[in-house]
Amino acid sequence: MHFQGKAHKFGSDVNTDYIISGKYKFKTLDMKELARHVMEDLDPDFYSKVTPGDFIVAGANFGCGSSREQAPLAIKYADVSAVLAKSFARIFYRNAINTGLPVVECDTDQIDPGDELVVDLAAGIITNKTKGTTIPVKPLPGVMIKILNDGGLAPHFRKFGGFNFD
Amino acid sequence: MGQTIIEKILSAHSGQEAHAGDIVVARVDYVMGQDGTAPLAIRAFDEMGGTAVFDRGKAAFVIDHSAPSPNEGVSALHKLMREFAKEKGFRLYDIGEGVCHQLLPESGMVGPGSLVIGADSHTCTYGALNAFSTGVGSTDLAGGLISGQMWFKVPETIKFACHGQLPKGVFSKDLILRLIGDITADGATYLSAEFTGEAVAALSQEARFTIANMAIEMGAKAGLMEADEKTFDWLRRFTDQSFNSVSADPDAVYAGSREYDAARIEPQVARPHRVDNVCPVSEAAGKSIQQAVIGTCTNGRLEDLRIAAGILGGRKVHPDVRLIVAAASRRVFLDAMAEGIIQSLVEAGAAVVTPGCGPCVGTHNGVPSDGETVISTANRNFKGRMGNSNAEIYLASPATVAASAITGKIADPREFFK
Numbered sequence: 024m025h026f027q028g029k030a031h032k033f034g035s036d037v038n039t040d041y042i043i044s045g046k047y048k049f050k051t052l053d054m055k056e057l058a059r060h061v062m063e064d065l066d067p068d069f070y071s072k073v074t075p076g077d078f079i080v081a082g083a084n085f086g087c088g089s090s091r092e093q094a095p096l097a098i099k100y101a102d103v104s105a106v107l108a109k110s111f112a113r114i115f116y117r118n119a120i121n122t123g124l125p126v127v128e129c130d131t132d133q134i135d136p137g138d139e140l141v142v143d144l145a146a147g148i149i150t151n152k153t154k155g156t157t158i159p160v161k162p163l164p165g166v167m168i169k170i171l172n173d174g175g176l177a178p179h180f181r182k183f184g185g186f187n188f189d
Numbered sequence: 190m191g192q193t194i195i196e197k198i199l200s201a202h203s204g205q206e207a208h209a210g211d212i213v214v215a216r217v218d219y220v221m222g223q224d225g226t227a228p229l230a231i232r233a234f235d236e237m238g239g240t241a242v243f244d245r246g247k248a249a250f251v252i253d254h255s256a257p258s259p260n261e262g263v264s265a266l267h268k269l270m271r272e273f274a275k276e277k278g279f280r281l282y283d284i285g286e287g288v289c290h291q292l293l294p295e296s297g298m299v300g301p302g303s304l305v306i307g308a309d310s311h312t313c314t315y316g317a318l319n320a321f322s323t324g325v326g327s328t329d330l331a332g333g334l335i336s337g338q339m340w341f342k343v344p345e346t347i348k349f350a351c352h353g354q355l356p357k358g359v360f361s362k363d364l365i366l367r368l369i370g371d372i373t374a375d376g377a378t379y380l381s382a383e384f385t386g387e388a389v390a391a392l393s394q395e396a397r398f399t400i401a402n403m404a405i406e407m408g409a410k411a412g413l414m415e416a417d418e419k420t421f422d423w424l425r426r427f428t429d430q431s432f433n434s435v436s437a438d439p440d441a442v443y444a445g446s447r448e449y450d451a452a453r454i455e456p457q458v459a460r461p462h463r464v465d466n467v468c469p470v471s472e473a474a475g476k477s478i479q480q481a482v483i484g485t486c487t488n489g490r491l492e493d494l495r496i497a498a499g500i501l502g503g504r505k506v507h508p509d510v511r512l513i514v515a516a517a518s519r520r521v522f523l524d525a526m527a528e529g530i531i532q533s534l535v536e537a538g539a540a541v542v543t544p545g546c547g548p549c550v551g552t553h554n555g556v557p558s559d560g561e562t563v564i565s566t567a568n569r570n571f572k573g574r575m576g577n578s579n580a581e582i583y584l585a586s587p588a589t590v591a592a593s594a595i596t597g598k599i600a601d602p603r604e605f606f607k
Contacts, residue, residue: 043351045551050262090310090324118326180237185336
């Protein structure tokens with residue numbers, strides 16, 4: 024998987040309430056509608072700033088808080104191609120893989136707002152075209168690579184009828 | 190090689206000796222979803238080609254987060270849940286029955302050694318019953334509903350040894366807030382926390398739930414305690430089922446341990462907008478509040494309401510403060526009525542809302558206005574959590590919230606225990 028776009032930078036401990044507020048997520052299953060409100064409490068104009076393919080780049084503990092799967096889905100439906108962070112909260116991390124949103128653990132201090140990035144997940148390398156540098160990616164656990172390669176947990180279940188990691 | 194509590198529970202449910210770092214596919218004893226997560230799980234269930242749930246007696250949906258429904262969008266999703274549960278033949282707890290994390294323990298289906306997944310991050314609450322229970326998302330919930338299994342990376346464990354006794358006016362909420370303040374919001378990410386020591390043993394079963402409930406606020410996958418007679422006495426009120434308690438081996442391997450002297454803990458508050466922004470109440474005292482909330486899966490149990498009524502009884506809520514109370518379940522509500530607790534709270538000026546999540550998650554039941562300050566017994570104070578990003582939320586024990594509701598300012602509850 025290979026993505027190109029610019030960086031939208033956030034700090035540490037971006038929780039799922041900030042990604043998509045509870046006041047919206049209980050009302051609808053229309054993820055395109057939820058996507059309009061993504062990151063709203065941190066940056067009210069975020070949705071309109073995203074060009075398809077762009078990246079959310081954050082500090083540590085991205086996605087902490089509630090288990091709402093609307094969080095990775097709202098990011099995905101806002102046309103963000105991947106989230107890059109120093110670390111992720113575990114439920115968000117599972118939910119992102121299960122729903123097919125790539126999550127990339129790396130040293131995000133080397134990325135500034137607006138930097139043009141190329142993320143090559145297969146090679147495990149991020150190229151910062153603005154700075155002319157490369158950043159290594161922490162590999163995903165094998166189980167998660169299998170789920171991501173199947174397109175998420177739902178296609179994995181459709182294929183195998185249950186969990187199959189052999 | 191010795192095992193921690195979570196390694197033993199995952200071993201028993203996966204049929205292999207599990208140690209930290211292993212990936213296991215484990216059998217689950219119960220699967221739960223609530224109205225913020227179940228609708229997406231129903232969609233995932235269909236996408237997975239699911240037809241039936243793995244065991245109709247081991248699954249439940251709970252309508253608690255926006256209950257009763259505040260608008261037609263929510264109503265449509267509630268209807269979807271009711272129809273799905275009816276069609277598949279498993280239990281749905283409808284509006285007014287309570288918060289999922291009170292209802293599952295009251296169902297008698299969860300006890301020592303159980304493995305539970307719930308599509309709600311505070312599913313870690315049942316760790317207080319010596320169960321491994323953890324929050325998952327909607328797609329994992331759908332996978333669990335279909336297969337009765339879940340994959341896990343076996344976590345390392347961090348031990349919190351809490352010695353001594355909490356002083357008068359200081360509660361389990363204060364203890365867990367202090368622990369979270371020290372270790373920070375991601376200090377236990379991917380880890381299982383074990384809470385031990387005589388201070389934990391001295392707590393009632395209800396008070397223990399408050400600690401396990403907030404393990405997720407330090408990033409933990411689970412927050413476990415050993416079972417004792419109090420645990421089994423509590424369970425016997427709800428079930429005849431027998432459970433075998435699970436203890437860590439003396440030579441179990443831990444990722445770390447922290448020691449606390451409970452006698453030195455003061456009442457604590459978490460200041461806006463982070464759960465780990467914790468200080469002694471004295472440092473926040475005097476801050477004016479406009480709303481106070483007593484309830485939620487953290488502190489909506491009978492003992493919590495009893496403590497609040499002990500302070501509020503015969504007094505009045507400050508005229509500039511709205512006090513909102515929600516019992517954690519219908520049973521708690523009924524017990525609190527029988528004991529006169531609800532009478533005391535209402536006479537003091539409380540607005541009592543439907544048993545459930547109350548205003549905690551910002552959908553209804555008390556959304557604060559711009560510039561207002563709320564003090565709540567809930568577990569999260571993120572900006573916008575209660576539905577308005579221009580409001581501030583402080584977190585504290587039921588005693589501190591009750592004392593603050595009377596005073597109109599954040600107040601030290603120990604004044605009321607003299």
